[in-house]
Amino acid sequence: MIKLFITLNVLLIAVLVSYLLGVDSYGQYLVRPFQENYYQNIGKGTFNLLNRQVEGLNDAERDAKVDELIPRFDYPLALLRRDEVEFSAHETERLEQGLIVRKEVFDADFLYAYLPDSDLVWSAAFDQTLAMDEESTASGTAYLIQQELEQFPPAQQPAAMAELKQAFGFEISLLARDALTLEDQYLRKLDAGKLVSVVKSEDNLQLYLQLKNSPWVVHVPHIELPWIAPFINLMILGTLLLLVALTSLFWVWTLWRDLSRIRKAAEQFGAGEYDARVPYKKRSRLAQLSQAFNNMAEQTQRSIRSHKELTSAVSHELRTPVARMRFSLDMLEDTKDASDKSRYISNMNTDMDELDSLLNELLTYARLDLGSSTANLEIEALCPWLDEAMNSLLPLSGAIVLTWECDDLAKQSTAKFDSVLMNRLLSNLVQNAIRYASTRVSVSVSVNADNHQVLLCVDDDGVGIPVGERERLFEAFATQDNSRNKANDGFGLGLAIVKRIVNAHEGRVEIQDSPLGGARFCVSWA
Template structure:
C-alpha cells in the first residue's frame, strides 16, 4: 500500500505541475494583444511628423492630442531589439493595461507619447479552468484505468477461487500497482488449499480407521449373551457411529473437488415421485407434493435428488405432523420449497447450520438424530448448480427451505464440480 500511495502521490504532483504550466502558457499567449490597425497608422503618423525638422516634439504631441513626458533612458527595461530600434531613432510602441505608449530617443533623452486607450476583447477565463480540469481528468483516467482493470481481474480470480478452489492461471504482472496484494492473495489461497487438503486427508483417515473397530464391535456384540434391550441399544449406537462414518466419507468426497456433474435434461416429475416413494417407509411426518403436470430442467439429476432427499429427511425429522414439497418455475429459475410444521430455525442460526457438523439441536438426542452434515452437503450441491439456498419461516409454523436453480445451457454436460 505504501508503494501505491507514493506512486499515486507523485503522479498527482507531476500532473498538477505539468497541466498548470501548460494552461498558464496558453493563458499568457491568449493575453498577447492584437492592436487595431489604427494604432499602427497613428504610430506611422507620429513617426513621420517627428521626422520633420520644422516641428518640435511638443507641437506634434499637441496636434495628435497625445501626452508627452520625458524619461531617463534607462527607466524602462528594453529588449535588445527594442533598444537598437531606439538608437536608430525609430518609434517603439509598448502595450500595457489596454493602453499604448510610443517611445523615441531624442538627443539622449527618452520621450514618452501617450497613452492611447485600446479596447482589447476580454478572454473567458472559465474556458481555461475547464481546460485545466479536463486535462487533469484525462491524466487521472489514464492512471486509474490500469488500477481498476487489475482490481477487476483480482476480483474475478478471487470469485473463481471461491467457486472452484483453483489458483489463478495468470497472476498480475509485476509492474502492476496491485502486484503485492495479488501476491499476498495467492499465498493465502495456497495456505487455504493446503489446510483443506490436510482436513480431507484427516477425515478420510479417521473415517476409514473407524471401520475396523466398528466391525469388531459388531461381531463381538453378536457373540455376547446380553439381554435383548441392552443389545438393541448397543446395536443402535453402533449403527449411529456407522452412519456418522458414512456421512463423513460422503462429505469429504464432495469437498475433494473431484466430483464431475452431468448436466442433462431431467424429468423432475418422475424424479420427485420416485424420491417420495423411497422416503415414505421411513419414520417421520408424511410428505405432501405439489407439482406441475410436466416439468423438465437441465441439471444433474443424481445430486439434485441427493440435495432434496437431505432437505426432506431433515424436515421429516423435525416436523410434527406434515411436510410440504412444492415446485414452481419463475422465469429462468426453478424453485423447490420444503416446509414443515416443526419448531423452526432461529434467524441467527440460519447461516451457521449450512456449515458442517452444526446442528440447531445441540443435544444430538437419539429421537432427532443427524450429525450436521446433511445441510452442508445440500449447500455444496446448490453451489455446483450456481443456485441459491434460502431459509425462512414457513406458514405451517416451522422452517421453509427454498432451493433455487437457474436455467443452464443444455450443452453444459460432464462439467467438473470444481
C-alpha cells in the same frame, strides 16, 4: 491498459490537429493585447499629423489635401466614410476612444483611426515584414514630420519636435546634420532631400530626412515588434504539450496509486492477513483488477476458514467411531465366546459403515465447497423427476408416512437443473425430515406463474426449529439441539451440502414453520 494507450494517442493527435488548425487563431488571441498596444504606438503619431493636415478645411479642400498626401505614402492611404468599413463592437469602441484599430484585409494589414468631428475614418496600409516594407511604411510619416517642422524657423524646430514627439509612441528626434556619422553615399542622399534608410544590423532600420534650409535631420528609429510575436507558435505548442504532459502525469499517478494499493494488499495477504482488501472506486481504471483481487481474496479466505473448520470437525467426528472400533477390537482379542465375537465384529462393521458414510459426505461437501463444482444444468420435466426420486426414498421412510405432490402448473412445467445434484439435495432434506418427524413427511413442488420460479418444500410434523438456530444449520458439522428428539444426529453435513447445491443453481434455501407443525425446508430456483 489498451484503453489508456488509445486515449493517450487520441489526445496527442487531437493536440496536433488543434495546433495545425488553430495556431493562427490562438496566436491572434494571445498576442492581441500586445498588437493593439504596438499598432497604437506605431500609428497614433502619423494619424495625429494627418488630422492636423486637414484640420479646418472644407470638404473640397480636405479632398485635395488627401490627394496631395497619398503619393507620399508608398502604401495605400485613404479617407473613407465610416460605413464603408465593417467594424466589430470592440473595434468601434476603440475607435470612438480615439484609439487605432488594425484589421487584416486580403492578407494585408490596415490601420484605421477616426477623423475627429466627422463621419470619416483614415485607412493606411502597414507592413513590417521586411526592411524595405518598413521603409515604405515610414516614408509617409517622415514626410508629415518634415512638413510640420518646416513651418518653424530652424531655431524653433527642436522645441516643435519636442512637442510633436509627445503624439508618437516611439522616439523620433532631430539630429544635427554635422554630427551624423553616416557614409558619404547616405549624406549625399540627405543633401538631395531624399529619405535615407540605413540598416544598422539585422532587422534594425534607421530613417533619416533632411529638413529644408535647416541644420536639422529628422530621425525615425526602428520600431521593435512585440517580443512575444516570434515565440507565439512555440508558446502555443509548448502549452498544448504541457497540457498533454500534465494529463498523462495525472493518469500515470492514478495508475501508480491504484497499483500500489493492489501491491500492498497482496503483500498483506501473502503475510497471512487474509482480511486484506484493495480499496477502489468504481470509476478507477483498475477497478476490475481490484475487484478480481478482492473476490479472489474473499474466496481464498473462506476456503482457508472452511478447511480449518472442516479439519477440526473431521478430527472430532472420526474420534468416536475409531474409539469404538478400537474397543471392539480389544474385546474381540480377549473373548472366546462365539456370540460375543459375532457382536463385536458386527459393531466394527457398523462403525466402518459410519466411517464410509462420513467419507462420502466429506467428498461430496469438498466438491461442492465454494462453488468448485459446476452444475450440469439440463431441462427436465418436474413431476416425473419428483416421482422417480421419491420412489427411491420410500424404503428409507420406515414407520413415517411419506407423501409428495405437484401443483397443476408444475405438472405441465419443465425446469433447468442438475438432476444428480437435485436428487442428492432431495435425499438429504427428506432423510433429515424423516429423522425428526413424528409420523409424517410431505414433499411439494410448485411453479410461480409470474416469475416461473420452482419451489420445492419438504415438511415434517416434528417439533420444528427455533428461528435463532435456522441459519446456523447450513454450516458444515452444525447439528440441531436436543429439542429435536432424534435417534441419530448424523454428521451435520447434509444441510451444508444442500446449501451448496442451491448456490450452484443460484437459488435460495430457507427454513420456515411447517403447516404440519414441524419444520419446512423450501428451495427455490429459476
